[in-house]
Amino acid sequence: MKVGIVGYGNLGRGVEAxxxxxxxxxxxxxxxxxxxxxxxxxxxxxVYGMDQLDAKxxxxxxxxxxxxxxxxxxxxxPQIAAxxxxxxxxxxxxxxxxxLATVDAAAAKAGNLGIISVGWDPGLFSxxxxxxxxxxxxxxxxxxxxxxxxxxxxxAIRRIDGVADARQYTVPVETxxxxxxxxxxxxLSTRDKHTRECYVVAEDGADKAVIEEAIVTMPNxxxxxxxxxxxxxxxxxxxxHKGLPHGGSVLRSGxxxxxxxxxxxxxxxxxxxxxxFFTGSVLxxxxxxxxxMNKEGTTGGRxxxxxxxxxxxxxxxxxxxxxxx
Amino acid sequence: MKVGIVGYGNLGRGVEAxxxxxxxxxxxxxxxxxxxxxxxxxxxxxVYGMDQLDAKxxxxxxxxxxxxxxxxxxxxxPQIAAxxxxxxxxxxxxxxxxxLATVDAAAAKAGNLGIISVGWDPGLFSxxxxxxxxxxxxxxxxxxxxxxxxxxxxxAIRRIDGVADARQYTVPVETxxxxxxxxxxxxLSTRDKHTRECYVVAEDGADKAVIEEAIVTMPNxxxxxxxxxxxxxxxxxxxxHKGLPHGGSVLRSGxxxxxxxxxxxxxxxxxxxxxxFFTGSVLxxxxxxxxxMNKEGTTGGRxxxxxxxxxxxxxxxxxxxxxxx
Numbered sequence: 001m002k003v004g005i006v007g008y009g010n011l012g013r014g015v016e017a018x019x020x021x022x023x024x025x026x027x028x029x030x031x032x033x034x035x036x037x038x039x040x041x042x043x044x045x046x047v048y049g050m051d052q053l054d055a056k057x058x059x060x061x062x063x064x065x066x067x068x069x070x071x072x073x074x075x076x077x078p079q080i081a082a083x084x085x086x087x088x089x090x091x092x093x094x095x096x097x098x099x100l101a102t103v104d105a106a107a108a109k110a111g112n113l114g115i116i117s118v119g120w121d122p123g124l125f126s127x128x129x130x131x132x133x134x135x136x137x138x139x140x141x142x143x144x145x146x147x148x149x150x151x152x153x154x155x156a157i158r159r160i161d162g163v164a165d166a167r168q169y170t171v172p173v174e175t176x177x178x179x180x181x182x183x184x185x186x187x188l189s190t191r192d193k194h195t196r197e198c199y200v201v202a203e204d205g206a207d208k209a210v211i212e213e214a215i216v217t218m219p220n221x222x223x224x225x226x227x228x229x230x231x232x233x234x235x236x237x238x239x240x241h242k243g244l245p246h247g248g249s250v251l252r253s254g255x256x257x258x259x260x261x262x263x264x265x266x267x268x269x270x271x272x273x274x275x276x277f278f279t280g281s282v283l284x285x286x287x288x289x290x291x292x293m294n295k296e297g298t299t300g301g302r303x304x305x306x307x308x309x310x311x312x313x314x315x316x317x318x319x320x321x322x323x324x325x
Numbered sequence: 326m327k328v329g330i331v332g333y334g335n336l337g338r339g340v341e342a343x344x345x346x347x348x349x350x351x352x353x354x355x356x357x358x359x360x361x362x363x364x365x366x367x368x369x370x371x372v373y374g375m376d377q378l379d380a381k382x383x384x385x386x387x388x389x390x391x392x393x394x395x396x397x398x399x400x401x402x403p404q405i406a407a408x409x410x411x412x413x414x415x416x417x418x419x420x421x422x423x424x425l426a427t428v429d430a431a432a433a434k435a436g437n438l439g440i441i442s443v444g445w446d447p448g449l450f451s452x453x454x455x456x457x458x459x460x461x462x463x464x465x466x467x468x469x470x471x472x473x474x475x476x477x478x479x480x481a482i483r484r485i486d487g488v489a490d491a492r493q494y495t496v497p498v499e500t501x502x503x504x505x506x507x508x509x510x511x512x513l514s515t516r517d518k519h520t521r522e523c524y525v526v527a528e529d530g531a532d533k534a535v536i537e538e539a540i541v542t543m544p545n546x547x548x549x550x551x552x553x554x555x556x557x558x559x560x561x562x563x564x565x566h567k568g569l570p571h572g573g574s575v576l577r578s579g580x581x582x583x584x585x586x587x588x589x590x591x592x593x594x595x596x597x598x599x600x601x602f603f604t605g606s607v608l609x610x611x612x613x614x615x616x617x618m619n620k621e622g623t624t625g626g627r628x629x630x631x632x633x634x635x636x637x638x639x640x641x642x643x644x645x646x647x648x649x650x
Contacts, residue, residue, distance in 0.1 A: 014581065014582075017581065017582050017583050018581065020583075021462060021463065022462070042583055093650070096646060096647070096650055097643070097646060097647050100646060117650055122650045124456060124460065124591075126649055126650045127456065127634050128593075129649050130634045130635065130637070130638060130645060130649055131449060131452065131634060131637070133638060133640070133649065134607075134610040134634070134637035134638045135449065135603065135606050135607045135610055136603075136606065137346060137347070137606075137639065138346065181596070183596075256339065256342060256343065256598075256599060256602040256603055256605070256606050257339075257342050257599060257602045258342050258345075258367055261598075262597070262598035262599040262602050262603070263598045264595070264596065264597045264598060264599075264603055265594075265595070265596040266449075266593075266594075266595055267592070267593070267594040267595075267596075268453075268591075268592070268593050268594075269590075269591075269592040269593075269594070270589070270590070270591055270592075271506075271508075271589065271590040271592075272587070272589045273581075273586075273587035273588045273589060274581060274582060274587040274589075277581040277582045277587050278460065278461075278581055278587070278589055280581070281460050281461065281462075281581050282459075282460045285459040285460055303646055303650055304634075304650075305633065305634050305635035305642065305645055305646065305649075305650065306633045306635060306642075307633060307634075308630065308631045308632060308633050309452050309455045309456060309459070309629075309630050309632075309634075310455065310630035310631060312455070312456070312459035313455060313458060313459045314462065315458070317630065317631075318422070320455060320630055321421060321422060321425060321628055321630065322421070322422050324451060324454050324455055324458065324630075325418070325421055325442055325447045325451045325628055325629075325630065
């Protein structure tokens, strides 16, 4: 199947690597808003400007959209879904129903399939929650993120006066995770679940105490958390904090039996050296399912909840059943 | 939807509890090979003999089959699939393709849907392996079982001369699990992965040394493992080893990126106070999917790999997308 990538940031690079690895896929092109002549990509696939997308869409089986959720995808996904099957990683949880409705309308009208909100959260974490809730209808859900880099929080620190560079790690509180694993059904506040670790490079002459105060009191981002600020040099930043690791755990603690006499814990945990490369790999698996489902007649807007899992794998269904079930 | 249960052992009781809990299900009957008049069940559902199954099948939306995999299900599942939608927990991994083919033929001919091999392994562990393999096509799979009771191994010990009662726990080797979690991709032999703990009540006057030797040297069951035998009294057995806890972990350690430069670990872990009650709960969720998929026209034989996850939940799809994605 012929796959296109729209947008070539970290996520686009991750998709490119995963598509290159897939034996049943060909990377038909990378589409960029930058000057296509100046964009160097890792593979030898052709690079096109966005103005060439309409002309090329017909030859492409599925387009994987690697734009941002704030402004790119709400416009881009329905637009491109009118021309081609699409998969995106829209991750503004609160706006998912609205986004799905827009994509559904555009894709259905064109006979295409658009699968939205793919990655690990939303994505694999979401299906883990769904399977655990289906198996244990009575219980409590918990999600812990990290240890990993939050790009939104890192950016928020960089906007503070006197900050030259910053990297923020979200860290789950291990004692809280252990309580959930032990089936204690704890009530956990925001502060109980995660701490925030900030590595900051201050500009020459900046007042570090003022920067630290600005960070730890920042509403929404840090004020509700126990936050640690560590000032380091740019060299240390470049050497030790260049990666984008992430991960986390989805847990459900629930009861079975008459009067709920049996306790059970279901846990799904990810540890990722690179958040965008793993997310890109999940998008690629879902793009495969998207093409297969559309070939069988599915059109409109869908999510990972709607995909029979065997459609995700390059391995034929019969082989999966014989060796993986 | 009206649900029937065929077979009323531990698993049947687990299904009964889960169906009773489900707001969208009614337990229409329990079918037994025993004398239906003598069988006391936990709920107030009617109990029928197997000879009444044909007459009742028409009123039932899905039958959950709680027989054994060795001799019951290979005959029973295709037979009943010819009359009604069915879900079973067939768990002889090597014979799944053959069983699926038989069920597929019988169910398709009758316009019914038969979903086989449902539970946690095969079942939720299988889908966990599938999602992890789809997201990380390059990598290594590991499955650890326990700490939990293996009924097959307990039965094997009970057949030894001089043994009055026995309970065998399968125990994962924590250092091995930790190596996998750390992304070390270890090569693990059977002995490296699990140990076996046997609690045994000896008959009066039995030679314990002879019993222990018979256990630890038993081919297939114990010879390839580090096995511990602990002799206890019947009172201690009844007090501390009556439950059927189980669980385990599916892990995949895999690479993303160009030349696989990023390591990733995906883990799915279950801790279950009662193996049959959790398995019964999973069977019940899949029975819901079975009825929904058959109503939409799906017939023949399927597995959990073929089920869009949103079909498993009592919660409507729109709500799942709004709150769980």
